[in-house]
Amino acid sequence: MKLIVGFAFASTLAVVAGLCIGANATSITLSQLNQAVPVRASDSSCASVSTPDECAPNSRAVAAINSAIAKYGVTQRGEIVAVISLMAYESASWQYNINHFPGRPGQGTRAMLMSNFVEQYAQALYPAQAAQALGGGAATDAVLNNVRALVLNDNDSFGSGFWYLVNHAAAYHNAADKLRSGNADDFKDYVVNGVGAGWDDGRQTLWETVNGALQI
Ligand SMILES: *[C@@H]1O[C@H](CO)[C@@H](O)[C@H](O)[C@H]1NC(C)=O
Ligand SMILES: *[C@@H]1O[C@H](CO)[C@@H](O)[C@H](O)[C@H]1NC(C)=O
16 A cells, blocks of 8 residues: 555574564464454454455465465565565555556556566566466556455465565575574665665564564
8 A cells, every 4th residue: 555666565492482582483373463462362353444345454464375375485574574574564554466556557466566577477477377367468557456356365465475485586585694593784785775665663563573483
């Protein structure tokens, strides 16, 4: 829903469950996500927003996020915190699934990918359906929106930030000096240089909340 430019997202002991500083993770828990994105802890929280049809509570988000973590092999804690922070910011805590301000055709998913990335994402996941939707003609607003519709389901929409990291910002994925666990400067570097989005205090505040929540 925000104006997005370019996106267009210490322990050495084994971790039993959930995330731990400095360690790899394979999933997050609903309890952690509720602390990270408290406004969406309640299943009924979506009833009172202006876009209830687009809104998803954490109980839906957590399954889709864990599916994406496994699908894209994003297991570094710093990467998971970054992607969740980015998507929560872009979607106003899972309220929006498509761009509303100003309402760019084809822009959407929880990472609020720009339409060119949405198109690539849809083509990667559903090549036949994407080709059919694109049709080889002019990319009208309706065409862009039809392509976007292919990836607005929970798994794909909440997976978009992970897909982007792995496929379009690969230098930030599994890198020793990028998106280090608990490192706010690394997150800012990712937002500005990996995603090409603007930085503001709201992103920092949200990252701090998510970073504090996603650990055991
Ligand atoms: C964490 O994941 C990375 C990337 O998959 C891997 O290189 C590293 O060995 C893992 N670390 C641990 C402690 O499992
Ligand atoms: C979402 O992904 C999970 C894990 O891959 C899968 O079990 C589930 O069926 C998917 N949901 C939908 C609606 O496709």
